[in-house]
Amino acid sequence: MANYDEIKVFVETHYDLAVESVTPITHKSMKVRASNHDYLLKVASGDDDFIMKQLFAYKALSRNVLPIYRTKDNQHYVPWRDHFFYLTDYVQTIPLPLEQQIHYYIELLGKLHSETSLEVDVSDDELQRIYNKDYKRLQDSYDCLQKNMEVYELQRDRSPFEWYFMMVYPMLYTMLHHAHDELKKFYDLIKREKKLPISLIHGDVNVANLLVTEKSTYLINFEKSMFSISSLDMYYFLENYHQVPGLHSIILDYVKNEKAAALRHYFFFRSLCIDLDELNQTLQDHSLINIALLNECIAPHLMALQVYNQFNKPTTTNQASPQGSST
Template sequence: MTENLINYYGPILNRYNLKADFIEEFGKVKKVYTKNGVFALKTISAKRALEFPTIIRKLYKSGYTKIVPIHATVDNHFLTLFDNKYHYLMPWYSNELGEERDDRHQLLFKELARLHSYSSKEFEVVEQEISEHHRFHIEQWDRRKEFLESFITKCENKWYMSPFELQFCSIYHDTVQGSNFAYMKLEEWYEQMKETKKNRTVLNHGKVSVRHFLFDKNGSGYFCNLEDSKVGTPVNDLVLFFYRTLHTYPIQSYDCFEWLSTYRKYYPLKEEELLLFLSYMAFPEPIYRCVYKYENSKNSMSERQFVASLQRAYWQMKNIEFFLTTIVEDERRRKAQEELELNQEENQSHT
C-alpha cells in the first residue's frame, strides 16, 4: 500500500524536489516522510483552488502570518495540478499541545480574533441594504415558523400521534421561545443598524475547529484548511463553531462563554454584531430541519432514528439557550456597572 502511494504521489513531490520514504493517509491529507522532513500533502477541489492562492496572498499582505506555511513548487506555484486534482504542500504540524497545558480553545479564539482583526474593514451601508438583510431573514423565519405551526396543528388533530409527533408537541413551547428571542434580537439589530449605518467585514476562516488549529514544535498555533475562507461578518465564524460545539448531550458549561470572551477581548464585537450573533444562534433551525425532513423524506430514516434526531436537535437548542442566557446576563451586569460608574463620576463632578 505504501509503495503504491509513493509511486502515485511521486510526480507531485518531484515538483518540490522531494522524495518520499513513507506515506500515511489521513483522508484528504497525506503525511509524507522524507529525508528533508515530514510534510502534509493535501488535495483541494478545483472550485476552491481558484480562490485559495489569492486568499493566502492577501493574508500575508495584511501582515497576518499565523497560517501553516504553504511550500511553493520549484516553479514558484502554491498549487500543483496532477491527475485532474489540485494539491498543496505544508510542513506537518501537530494537533496536540504539551501535556502540561491544554488551553487550545483559548489559543484558537485569540488567534481567530487576530485573523479577523487583520482582515477587518469598516464601511458605510445604506438603509436599503440593511432593510433587505432584515427582510430576508424575517421572511425565511416566517416560512419556517408557519411550517412548524401547521405541523403541530396537524399533530394535535390526530387521535393517535406517532412517537416523533408526540415528542415534537412536548418541545414545541421551547421552540417558540427560541424563535421569539431570535426575532427580538434581529429587530434590535435592525434598529441599531439604522442608527449607525456602518458595517464590518472580515475574512472568515470558514471551518473554525480545533482540528484546523495546529501547533509547531514551539507550541505556537497556526490555522490550516482555509479553502472555505470568505469575506463576511465576523459573526459567521462564531455561529458555525458554536453550533457544532453545542450539538451534543445536554451540558451546562461556561466554556463556550469563556472562549467567546477571549475572542471579544482581542476583537471586541460591536453591539449590533453581538445582537446579530444572538439572533442567528437562537433561531431553532435544527428543529425545523428535522421536522421538515420527517414530513418530506419519511423513508430516509426509521421512526426511531427520527425521534433520536429530534432529541439531539432539542438538546442542541437547550445548550444554545444556556450559552445565550449567560451572554445576556453578563451584558446586563456590564452595562449596569458602567452606568453605576458613570453616575458616580457625575456625582463627584458636582461636589
C-alpha cells in the same frame, strides 16, 4: 494521488528540492522529506481561490497559519491531473483533550477575525435584500411551528412525539421570538451606521482543522473560508460542539467579550433561529426515537437560549439601608 516516483519527479520539477522520501498520509496529502525538512504536499479542495484565502490568512496570522511555498516559477500552486497541488510544512502534532483543543481553536478564530476585520459600505437596497433572506429563514420556522401545533391540537390520539412537541412548543416559540428581536437590533444598527462588519471566517469549524505542536498552534484547511460576519464561526462552533462540557461558559465569555454589539446580535439571531422547516422534513415518522433526534437538534439552540437569558439578565445592586441616627 500518484505513486512515489511520480511525486518525486513532480516535487523536484516544480520546487528547488531534492526529495529523500514520500509517505502517504491521506488520499489528498503526502509527507515529503526533502533537503532535511518535512513538507506536506496537498491537493486543494475546490479551485485556486482557496489558495488566495489561505495566503490572506497567513498574512494576517503568520505564526498560526502554515506557509505555502512558491514554485520555481514563483507560483503558489501547481495544476496537475485536474487538481491544484500546493506545498506547505509538515508539523508533528501532540495529543490534547478536546476541551483544550476547543480553547485553542476559539483563541485562533478570535485572532483571525480581529486581524482581518473590515467595515464595508452597504446600501439600503442591499441591506434590505440581506434582511429579507434572514427574515424568511425566521418566518419559515415560525410558520412550521404554528402549523404543527395547530395539527397536533386537533388530534385526539396523539403520538408520544406529538405530545413532546407540544410540550416544548413554548420554548421553541420563545427562541424564535428572541431571534426576531436580535435580527431587528442587528439590522437597525447596520442601517443607522451604513457599515457592515465582516472578517475572514474559517467556515469549517472542526478541531480537526487545528494543529497543536510543542511550540505553536495552527489553523488549516481554508477551503470554506470567506469574508462574512464573524459571528457565524461561533454559531458553527456552538452547533458542532454544544455537547462538550464547559462550552456554555466559553460561549458566554465570547458574548461578554465581543465589543461590537452588531456581532452579538447576529450571533444570537443565528443561534436562536432553529430551522424547524428543515427539521420537520427529517422527522416525518413520529416514532419514539425521533424524540431523541428532536432533542439533539434543539440542544445547541437551547444552550444559546440559556446564554441569552444569562447575558440579558437584569443586574441588581444591593442598596445600603438608610442609617438611622442613634439616640
